Amino acid sequence: xxxxINNYGFLIVSMIFGAILGLSVYLPLMAGQLSLATPGFYALxxxxxxxxxxxxxxxxxxxxxxxxxxLEMLLAxxxxxxxIPVLRLRGIYLAIATIAFVxxxxxxxxxxxxxxGAVGIFAIPQPFQTQIEYLWIAxxxxxxxxxxxxxxxxxxxxxxxxxxxxxxxxxxAMGINPTHxxxxxxxxxxxxxxxxxxxSAHFLNTWNARQGTFDxxxxxxxxxxxxxxxTFIGPVLGxxxxxxxxxxxxxxxxxxxxxxxxxxxxRDGRLIIFGLLIVIGSVxxxxxxxxxxxxxxLKPVKR
Amino acid sequence: xTDEPKVGKTIKPILEVRKMTRRFGGLVAVNKxxxxxxxxxxxxxxxxxxxxxxxxxxxxxxxxxSSEGQLIYEGEEITKLRPYQIAAKGxxxxxxxxxxxxxxxxxxxxxxxxxxxxxxxxxxxILGLPPAVAEEQKTFAQALELLELVGLAERSQEKACxxxxxxxxxxxxxxxxALKPKLLLLDEPAAGMNPNEKGALSExxxxxxxxxxxxxxxxxxHVPLVMGLCDxxxxxxFGQLIALGEPEAVKNDPAVIEAYLGDE
Numbered sequence: 232x233x234x235x236i237n238n239y240g241f242l243i244v245s246m247i248f249g250a251i252l253g254l255s256v257y258l259p260l261m262a263g264q265l266s267l268a269t270p271g272f273y274a275l276x277x278x279x280x281x282x283x284x285x286x287x288x289x290x291x292x293x294x295x296x297x298x299x300x301x302l303e304m305l306l307a308x309x310x311x312x313x314x315i316p317v318l319r320l321r322g323i324y325l326a327i328a329t330i331a332f333v334x335x336x337x338x339x340x341x342x343x344x345x346x347x348g349a350v351g352i353f354a355i356p357q358p359f360q361t362q363i364e365y366l367w368i369a370x371x372x373x374x375x376x377x378x379x380x381x382x383x384x385x386x387x388x389x390x391x392x393x394x395x396x397x398x399x400x401x402x403x404a405m406g407i408n409p410t411h412x413x414x415x416x417x418x419x420x421x422x423x424x425x426x427x428x429x430x431s432a433h434f435l436n437t438w439n440a441r442q443g444t445f446d447x448x449x450x451x452x453x454x455x456x457x458x459x460x461x462t463f464i465g466p467v468l469g470x471x472x473x474x475x476x477x478x479x480x481x482x483x484x485x486x487x488x489x490x491x492x493x494x495x496x497x498r499d500g501r502l503i504i505f506g507l508l509i510v511i512g513s514v515x516x517x518x519x520x521x522x523x524x525x526x527x528x529l530k531p532v533k534r
Numbered sequence: 535x536t537d538e539p540k541v542g543k544t545i546k547p548i549l550e551v552r553k554m555t556r557r558f559g560g561l562v563a564v565n566k567x568x569x570x571x572x573x574x575x576x577x578x579x580x581x582x583x584x585x586x587x588x589x590x591x592x593x594x595x596x597x598x599x600s601s602e603g604q605l606i607y608e609g610e611e612i613t614k615l616r617p618y619q620i621a622a623k624g625x626x627x628x629x630x631x632x633x634x635x636x637x638x639x640x641x642x643x644x645x646x647x648x649x650x651x652x653x654x655x656x657x658x659x660i661l662g663l664p665p666a667v668a669e670e671q672k673t674f675a676q677a678l679e680l681l682e683l684v685g686l687a688e689r690s691q692e693k694a695c696x697x698x699x700x701x702x703x704x705x706x707x708x709x710x711x712a713l714k715p716k717l718l719l720l721d722e723p724a725a726g727m728n729p730n731e732k733g734a735l736s737e738x739x740x741x742x743x744x745x746x747x748x749x750x751x752x753x754x755x756h757v758p759l760v761m762g763l764c765d766x767x768x769x770x771x772f773g774q775l776i777a778l779g780e781p782e783a784v785k786n787d788p789a790v791i792e793a794y795l796g797d798e
Binding site: 379382383386387388389390391393394397398400401402403404405406407408409415461 | 595597616617618621622626627629633634635636637638642645646647649650652654655656659660661662666669670673709710713
């Protein structure tokens with residue numbers, strides 16, 4: 232058992248982070264906004280934690296104190312909450328602006344001294360002895376986020392978001408301020424991404440411009456598009472399963488008698504496979520695999 | 535053509551449209567249209583296709599900015615307000631081409647329009663404190679009542695997109711009523727309905743006006759319905775107001791006969 236934990240501790244924690252990052256993309260999507268900004272706030276959160284823990288916080292003893300970690304997360308969340316007031320942009324234009332945002336941050340990170348330039352920041356202190364212990368932070372964060380979204384989908388504010396997603400003009404005419412709620416859902420998504428970034432800096436031990444790129448935004452989007460875009464359970468399951476997918480593919484590549492090209496494809500063709508899954512998923516499962524109708528069928532006595 | 539209220543009624547304007555104009559480049563869709571809607575009237579807006587009726591509705595509800603002119607609602611200028619602000623003032627509308635929240639249930643559609651009357655913000659809502667829960671229950675109870683009013687209560691959990699066309703029209707009316715408006719704008723509410731349904735709709739509109747003590751401004755193509763239902767009628771043609779008055783006067787107005795009447 233402890234062998235399993237040692238080998239897969241990293242993967243398990245990554246899967247939990249994947250779920251939360253899926254939720255970070257899901258939040259703006261609740262209001263019908265396609266935002267690809269999650270990796271940007273993830274990178275930002277990570278840099279805040281990395282810089283603070285390596286250059287600002289002084290600590291004694293072996294392990295980085297968890298309260299400091301929580302403080303870093305708080306700061307990362309606050310900074311992410313400042314967000315970008317780009318929500319006068321609609322649809323595809325917002326998506327493009329968020330792609331640009333991620334790129335700008337990446338280039339800044341590569342060139343600024345404080346972020347360590349191309350090398351990045353390394354030797355980020357560890358608050359835990361083993362990787363699996365990061366669950367102490369990751370799991371509560373996921374559970375709180377899930378509770379938050381479970382409630383959000385059932386209250387007035389959540390309905391306002393759904394209305395905007397269904398028909399923004401009609402929602403406006405029914406008294407809902409679209410910009411206010413679009414900014415709100417965007418900010419909540421940004422905060423989640425920033426929080427995960429802050430912990431991930433410690434989790435991965437180093438942080439550089441390769442954390443939080445456009446590639447990542449496609450992967451997180453896949454969590455939502457494939458997992459389910461109409462209920463919070465979708466991105467959670469999508470994040471967990473699809474984070475484990477590359478590992479599973481690698482394992483499949485190792486099976487006995489596969490032709491070399493297939494084995495190589497399974498091992499390295501991760502992004503192609505994700506892209507294919509998005510395309511196939513959108514055609515056969517437009518609302519993702521986990522849909523509200525599916526949930527209703529699984530729970531016959533609901534509300 | 536005079537802008538006086540129906541014979542026997544005192545003047546109590548609720549909406550004043552003053553020289554409303556909307557240009558799309560060289561095309562003047564609405565041309566200096568002026569009229570006043572009195573409280574508790576059922577005011578009809580008719581005219582041939584493309585006369586600018588729906589454009590005028592869009593101007594009144596803020597979905598479109600005007601090129602010129604003013605809108606005075608209950609003595610207050612609302613010309614530059616955004617749609618959600620106009621809704622908050624008490625003006626609700628339905629849409630010519632139906633704009634329901636298709637994937638949501640009928641009950642949710644109506645409950646959503648109750649948004650501005652609730653005060654529960656994000657945090658209080660998430661925490662589910664007693665006042666928030668009470669507000670939710672009240673919202674859904676009132677939404678169900680409105681569905682009962684339009685005869686759709688048994689299907690409250692069904693998705694709005696699955697309703698028949700005529701039922702969707704009535705659902706939109708229920709949704710607009712959830713806003714608790716003082717002025718209700720109906721854009722071709724009878725479109726696609728058979729004669730029986732049209733009759734029932736006419737009754738419903740009168741009932742709504744009386745029960746909720748509101749003013750109704752409606753666009754309609756079906757002339758007999760308009761003649762039978764409205765206290766006063768305005769006629770638009772090519773964006774201009776060509777007649778205004780009580781149904782009998784309008785029906786016999788030569789300008790109207792020339793432009794439009796005889797459609798049905």
